[in-house]
Amino acid sequence: MLNVDQGTQDADRADLTDWMAQDLITDSVANFVEGPGLKRLGLRFDINELQEALTQVMARTELVGDIAAGFGVIPLTRRPGTDGASDNDLSGLYWLRADDRYVEEEKEEVVDEAAFSEFIPDYADTYFAHVHEELTKRVPIGRMRISSKGLYNCNSWHRDPEPRIHVPIISNPGSLFVVNHYVTHMPADGSVYFADTRGYHMAMNGGLAHRVHIVAAIPA
Numbered sequence: 001m002l003n004v005d006q007g008t009q010d011a012d013r014a015d016l017t018d019w020m021a022q023d024l025i026t027d028s029v030a031n032f033v034e035g036p037g038l039k040r041l042g043l044r045f046d047i048n049e050l051q052e053a054l055t056q057v058m059a060r061t062e063l064v065g066d067i068a069a070g071f072g073v074i075p076l077t078r079r080p081g082t083d084g085a086s087d088n089d090l091s092g093l094y095w096l097r098a099d100d101r102y103v104e105e106e107k108e109e110v111v112d113e114a115a116f117s118e119f120i121p122d123y124a125d126t127y128f129a130h131v132h133e134e135l136t137k138r139v140p141i142g143r144m145r146i147s148s149k150g151l152y153n154c155n156s157w158h159r160d161p162e163p164r165i166h167v168p169i170i171s172n173p174g175s176l177f178v179v180n181h182y183v184t185h186m187p188a189d190g191s192v193y194f195a196d197t198r199g200y201h202m203a204m205n206g207g208l209a210h211r212v213h214i215v216a217a218i219p220a
């Protein structure tokens, strides 16, 4: 039988009593709450226009994956003279700790974000061209893509060389973004968010519908 220290028992009992007296029920989880690594810009877009542009782009592109089913990517910028959809154009260098060794490892190849300077001409008549123009007035923009995430889906827990701008187009309250120790929801209401993906991060969708964001890299 374990010889449990009486002081530890008393301290744990007091802590548990204290924690159980706290009420954590809150509606704020359905909102954006700014925190370390997750900020909201003053810039706002028209959510109806964003959703209309998504419909237009999906109607005229060869999908990479399946946006509607919740996995897939549509590039919106490219290196001049390319189609912007090679494998490397869709991933790029990142670091993760993949297993119980807890060792950080480097994956894939460096992507020169600054080279993705051209908005894809096929979409020049859509609202996404306006989004690209407004973003580039504020900060250099590299790869800009439409990225979807299916229900009960998350990506790897990793860090990237550069931060990202997120513009949610379709979302739900179960769609969350984590940066280091901080997590919040980003509503699809035209808001524009800064996600410092140089920190460890992960997007997850615990809702019952897919979510779609514009994700734009800020060259490091």
Ligand SMILES: [Fe+2]
Pocket (backbone or CB within 6 Å): 158, 159, 160, 197, 201
């Ligand atoms: Fe990332």
